[in-house]
Amino acid sequence: MKRLDVGPSLTWPTEALRARSLIGGEWVSGSANTTTVTSPYNGQSLGELHHASSSDVSRAVESAASVSKEWRLVPIKERASLLLEFRNLLARDIDRLSVSAALESGKTFSEAKAEVLKAIEVVEFASSLENSDLGGAIEVSRGVSCEYRREPLGVVAGITPFNFPAMVPMWMIPIALALGNAFILKPSDKVPLTPCILAELIAAAGFPAGVFSILQGGRSVVEQLVVDPRVQAVGFVGSSAVAQAVYAQATSTGKRALCLGGAKNHLIVAPDADPAITVDGIVASFTGCAGQRCMAASVLVAVGNVDHIIDAVVERASQILLGRDMGALIDAAAVSRLSKAVATAAREGATIRLDGRNVVPPTGSEKGNWFGPSIIDNVRPSMECSCVELFGPVLSIVRVRTIDDALKLERESAYGNALSIFTTSGSVARHVADRATSGMIGINVGVPVPREPFSFGGTKDSKFGVGDITGWGGVELWSTRKKITTKWSTQSDKNWMS
Numbered sequence: 061m062k063r064l065d066v067g068p069s070l071t072w073p074t075e076a077l078r079a080r081s082l083i084g085g086e087w088v089s090g091s092a093n094t095t096t097v098t099s100p101y102n103g104q105s106l107g108e109l110h111h112a113s114s115s116d117v118s119r120a121v122e123s124a125a126s127v128s129k130e131w132r133l134v135p136i137k138e139r140a141s142l143l144l145e146f147r148n149l150l151a152r153d154i155d156r157l158s159v160s161a162a163l164e165s166g167k168t169f170s171e172a173k174a175e176v177l178k179a180i181e182v183v184e185f186a187s188s189l190e191n192s193d194l195g196g197a198i199e200v201s202r203g204v205s206c207e208y209r210r211e212p213l214g215v216v217a218g219i220t221p222f223n224f225p226a227m228v229p230m231w232m233i234p235i236a237l238a239l240g241n242a243f244i245l246k247p248s249d250k251v252p253l254t255p256c257i258l259a260e261l262i263a264a265a266g267f268p269a270g271v272f273s274i275l276q277g278g279r280s281v282v283e284q285l286v287v288d289p290r291v292q293a294v295g296f297v298g299s300s301a302v303a304q305a306v307y308a309q310a311t312s313t314g315k316r317a318l319c320l321g322g323a324k325n326h327l328i329v330a331p332d333a334d335p336a337i338t339v340d341g342i343v344a345s346f347t348g349c350a351g352q353r354c355m356a357a358s359v360l361v362a363v364g365n366v367d368h369i370i371d372a373v374v375e376r377a378s379q380i381l382l383g384r385d386m387g388a389l390i391d392a393a394a395v396s397r398l399s400k401a402v403a404t405a406a407r408e409g410a411t412i413r414l415d416g417r418n419v420v421p422p423t424g425s426e427k428g429n430w431f432g433p434s435i436i437d438n439v440r441p442s443m444e445c446s447c448v449e450l451f452g453p454v455l456s457i458v459r460v461r462t463i464d465d466a467l468k469l470e471r472e473s474a475y476g477n478a479l480s481i482f483t484t485s486g487s488v489a490r491h492v493a494d495r496a497t498s499g500m501i502g503i504n505v506g507v508p509v510p511r512e513p514f515s516f517g518g519t520k521d522s523k524f525g526v527g528d529i530t531g532w533g534g535v536e537l538w539s540t541r542k543k544i545t546t547k548w549s550t551q552s553d554k555n556w557m558s
């Protein structure tokens with residue numbers, strides 16, 4: 061246990077220390093309800109969260125609706141130039157954003173920096189929309205043309221989880237803004253500070269006040285926001301139970317909704333897998349962000365005898381230093397949930413190869429939420445650790461005889477975010493990719509997150525709604541196509557071009 065990897069020590073921005081709501085370009089303190097934001101690293105107070113009141117929610121929607129009437133008419137080239145400025149500000153302030161995201165979510169500084177880089181990638185994609193196909197026209201018969209234009213929806217909302225304070229909001233914000241929507245963000249009440257920095261940079265880039273708003277708080281804010289008739293579409297990322305509930309609420313009031321949920325990702329290891337690439341991929345996948353990623357490896361499906369790889373995974377994971385290689389869990393409840401899961405697996409007869417319970421915290425961080433990498437072998441498919449999302453650095457190993465047995469396990473999972481196959485055989489890789497039910501497939505890749513412009517999204521209980529959240533899926537989500545059919549006389553005595 062060595063130093064804490066929270067990056068360069070930077071001055072915490074005064075504004076962000078108070079996580080307030082941003083309505084019509086003004087920071088407001090909201091209701092009298094405040095809670096303390098604490099760092100998972102050491103339990104230290106980072107700031108105060110001011111929960112939005114019911115009238116704040118209504119005012120934010122009102123203000124966004126008002127500004128969206130003008131904003132939707134701004135040419136996309138102008139909107140894209142603001143996004144390019146925003147992109148430069150994100151790059152300028154990457155350390156500040158990464159420190160903030162690391163401190164409030166518990167991840168390491170380098171993991172936080174990686175999430176900001178991914179956020180920047182989405183902004184770059186969104187700004188490139190100015191030169192992409194955002195419409196089209198064709199002469200369908202003499203004198204008659206059909207045209208489609210991609211148009212904004214109006215006021216749209218995004219609700220985001222704790223594990224990526226910068227990246228997940230940015231899966232939605234840039235594309236929605238590029239297309240001319242006014243966006244309202246309801247960040248996780250566990251990580252409300254980093255989104256305030258994003259808001260500050262959006263304003264500094266020159267976006268008009270009210271085009272981007274933040275409503276801070278929890279369930280009550282979400283429940284009011286997603287049924288407000290002035291909100292046209294809802295993007296949600298979080299646990300499956302809440303995703304399903306938000307999807308039902310939003311669609312019951314006629315809104316477009318895309319709600320991404322939890323996951324239980326399978327990594328299949330074939331006997332011919334390349335040991336080096338496989339061990340790297342598996343360890344990084346299940347321990348990265350302390351396993352608090354919806355793309356994290358959760359079940360290693362060992363096909364036949366791959367003990368040499370499993371032994372190397374256990375060895376490598378046992379070398380991980382908390383606070384340097386791996387961060388903390390979000391809260392004490394998460395530590396307790398994982399401790400119980402490991403205890404249950406042991407009681408059910410599984411073999412605990414690596415035990416993350418009762419680890420020694422890094423010096424000076426005794427009050428943090430620490431849990432070490434854990435590996436549970438000889439897991440049966442019916443056990444809790446094989447099928448329930450644990451959301452932590454716990455890898456369950458299920459042993460099967462054939463690739464098709466492995467695929468059956470994945471097919472029967474309630475979730476469908478990611479599946480990876482580790483093999484040196486092209487035909488095995490193809491067989492798996494063709495038959496897997498997950499939305500994102502990795503071939504010798506532990507965390508198969510698609511880069512832009514490819515879109516992010518799973519299947520089954522990992523996603524409620526149609527489409528995907530980033531890339532071209534995001535363009536479809538945050539816009540509608542207007543179809544215009546025009547007929548003019550083919551005869552004209554005027555030549556306007558002369």
Ligand code: NAD
Nearest residue numbers: 220221222247248278279282298299302320321322323354
């Ligand atoms: P969560 O579901 O508890 O919270 C997500 C958001 O919903 C937060 O903004 C929260 O304030 C709000 N919320 C919580 N309970 C609510 C309720 N009852 N009604 C309305 N709103 C509510 O999720 P979390 O713990 O912040 O994040 C972890 C979960 O998110 C994991 O399940 C993880 O797999 C999932 N996740 C999924 C993806 C994906 O792309 N599929 C990405 C990141 C995280």
